Structure formats: C-alpha cells, structure tokens
Amino acid sequence: MRLKTFNTGEMASGGRRLALVFSLAVALGGCDTLSSMNPFDKPEVYKPEVLPTVPADKLYNEGLARMQNGDSEGATKKFEEIDKQAPFSPYSRKGLILTAYTNYQASKWDDAITASKRFLAQNPASPDAAYAQYIMAMSYFNQIPDATRDQERTEQALRAMQELLDRYPRSEYVVDVREKMLVARDQLAGKEMNVGRFYLEKRNYPGAVNRFRDVITKYQTTRHVEEALMRLTEAYMALGITNEAQTAAAVLGHNFPDSPWYKDAYVLLESGGLQPREDRGSYISRLFNGFSRTVTGLIR
Known part of the structure; x- marks a missing residue:
C-alpha cells in the first residue's frame, strides 16, 4: 500500500488550518463560558428555612415547666x-417578669436588672411592678462587695430600695427592704471608716475628720457610729480643737454609756487633762439632738 506523501507547502498549509480550527474551537468554548457568566442573568436567590412559629401560650407553659424543674436558664x-x-x-408581659425572676434565680444579676427595668418601663401600672422593682433592688443588693472595695453597687441597691418604698409603700416587700437597707447603709459606713482610719494612721487629721463626720451625719443608726465618735475625739485632739473633741466624747457617753469606745474616748481626754463636755452649738451636738438607736435608718 502506498503511503500518501505531503509536500512541505501542503504540510504548512495543513498546520495553519489545524491551528485556525483549534483557535476557533477555543474561542467558541470561551464564548460558551462567557455566556454562562452573563452579568444580566439573575443570581440565585437564597431562601432561608422558615421555622414554624410556636404559639405564645405553649412557650409560656414550657417555660413554667422548666422553671418548676429547676432549669432557670432553659425557662429564661x-x-x-x-x-x-x-x-x-398577653403572655409577653408575664414572660418578661418571669425572665427577670429566672435570671435572678440563676444569679445572673445584671440580666435580671435589665429585664426588671424593661418591665417597669413598659408596665409601670402593672400589679407586678412592685415585684419587678424588688427583683432589681435585690439583684443590686446581692452584688454588694466588702467594705474595702468600691461601693457603687451598694449605692445603686439603696436607690432601688428607696424607690420601692416611695412608689409601693404598701407592698409586701417593704419589711424585707427596710432590713436590707440597714445592711447596705452599714456597708457604706464601713467604707468611710476604713478610709478615715487610713487618714488617721497617715496623720491626715482633716481628711479623717471629714470621713468620720460623714458617718455620724449619714449613717447614725449603723454599728459604726460609736467608733466614729471616738475617732472624732482622737482626730480633734490631734488638731488641738478641744471643744469638738470634748463634745464628741460627751455625745458618745450620753448615747452609748456602756460602749467600750466611750471608755477609750474618756481615757484619751483625761490624758490631756480634759473631761467630756458637750458644746450645744457644735454640729455634733445638733446631729444627735433627739437621736434614738431605734430609728429605721432610712434618712435620705
């Protein structure tokens, strides 16, 4: 069998034809690719899965069930x-007050405060408003730190509790709030005493006087008032203001005659050749005019 032969010209011409055909094929293929990327084509629209809405009453009952089982987080x-x-x-209002409650049960104090405030803003005249205020106040109260630290939360607790007394004076929470206010005020007085003692140690007597004066002015019914009067005696003696030192000791002895702090104040005055003597014109004397330790401690 004879093999077909090609001359050089035919081979070159054939090569050019193959190259042309290949180029056209690539071009056509490219056109197909470009046509599939037409910018005017509409993109595929994402359709999110729509979950069925659970009726409010069912959610409410499920929340109650979880709350009764001790699952505060699940109930929330x-x-x-x-x-x-x-x-x-109608279940939204009930759910919101229970959100505050379950957060409180879970010791999520800030979340309980947020839910309580929201409830009060939306339902100020609700029968549950006093309860929401109580949850908020107790959430602040449970965050009160020791007397060596910043007392912002203590002050917030006092404001929230005072607001409950002002707005809902006949609520069932009044007795408990009054007792806890005494604790909070005692904590604030303790903070002032710590700073005052520090100033005494550093011999910053004016600074010490200011702190102890705050205690006897704002926190008279706390357990710190006796020591505050004795420390005032000490600070005023160091400053040479003997009439105020004598008055502080005299007021201490008059109101707390059996106090060990009075004995210390008496010995201190006696070491300087002085005796307790009340100056009726002194601010200390005026502050304790009609003083009674049975006062509830709610002076604002």
Whole structure:
C-alpha cells in the first residue's frame, strides 16, 4: 500500500488550518463560558428555612415547666422567645417578669436588672411592678462587695430600695427592704471608716475628720457610729480643737454609756487633762439632738 506523501507547502498549509480550527474551537468554548457568566442573568436567590412559629401560650407553659424543674436558664430562653415571636400578646408581659425572676434565680444579676427595668418601663401600672422593682433592688443588693472595695453597687441597691418604698409603700416587700437597707447603709459606713482610719494612721487629721463626720451625719443608726465618735475625739485632739473633741466624747457617753469606745474616748481626754463636755452649738451636738438607736435608718 502506498503511503500518501505531503509536500512541505501542503504540510504548512495543513498546520495553519489545524491551528485556525483549534483557535476557533477555543474561542467558541470561551464564548460558551462567557455566556454562562452573563452579568444580566439573575443570581440565585437564597431562601432561608422558615421555622414554624410556636404559639405564645405553649412557650409560656414550657417555660413554667422548666422553671418548676429547676432549669432557670432553659425557662429564661422560653420566656424570651415569647417577646420575640409575640411581643404584643398577653403572655409577653408575664414572660418578661418571669425572665427577670429566672435570671435572678440563676444569679445572673445584671440580666435580671435589665429585664426588671424593661418591665417597669413598659408596665409601670402593672400589679407586678412592685415585684419587678424588688427583683432589681435585690439583684443590686446581692452584688454588694466588702467594705474595702468600691461601693457603687451598694449605692445603686439603696436607690432601688428607696424607690420601692416611695412608689409601693404598701407592698409586701417593704419589711424585707427596710432590713436590707440597714445592711447596705452599714456597708457604706464601713467604707468611710476604713478610709478615715487610713487618714488617721497617715496623720491626715482633716481628711479623717471629714470621713468620720460623714458617718455620724449619714449613717447614725449603723454599728459604726460609736467608733466614729471616738475617732472624732482622737482626730480633734490631734488638731488641738478641744471643744469638738470634748463634745464628741460627751455625745458618745450620753448615747452609748456602756460602749467600750466611750471608755477609750474618756481615757484619751483625761490624758490631756480634759473631761467630756458637750458644746450645744457644735454640729455634733445638733446631729444627735433627739437621736434614738431605734430609728429605721432610712434618712435620705
């Protein structure tokens, strides 16, 4: 069999034809690719999965069930879901107050405060408003630090408790709030005493006087008032203001005659050749005019 032969010209011409055909094929393929990327084509629209809405009453009952089983966190999620899915339903208000409660039960104090404030803003005339105020106040109260640290939370607790007394004076929470206010005020007095003692040690007597004066002015019914009067005697003696030193000791002896702090104040004055003597014109004397340790301690 004879093999077909190609001359050089034919081979070159054939090569050019193959190259042309290949180029056209690539071009056509490219056109197909470009046509699939037409910018005017509509992009595929993402369709999120729509979950079925759970009725508010069912969420509420599920939240109650979890709360009764001690699952405060799970109950909170159910009550919060009511607000998202049915914010205007009758169950939304109930869910919000229970959100505050379950957060409180879980020791999530700040979340309980937030929910309580929101409830009060939306339902100021609700029968549950006093309870929301109480949850908020107790959430602050449970964050009170020791007397060596910043007392912002203590002050917030006092304001919240005082607001409860002012707005809801006949609520069932009044007795408990009054007792806890005494604890909070005692804590604030303790903070002032710590700073005052520090100033005494550093011989900053004017600074010490200011702190102890705050105690006898703002926190008369706390357990710190006796020591504050004795420390005032000490600071005023160091400053040479003997009439105030004598008055502080005299007021201490008059109101707390059996106090060991009075004995210390008496010995201190006696070492300087002085005796307790009340100056009726002194601010210390005026502060304790009609003083009674049985006062509830709610002076604002």
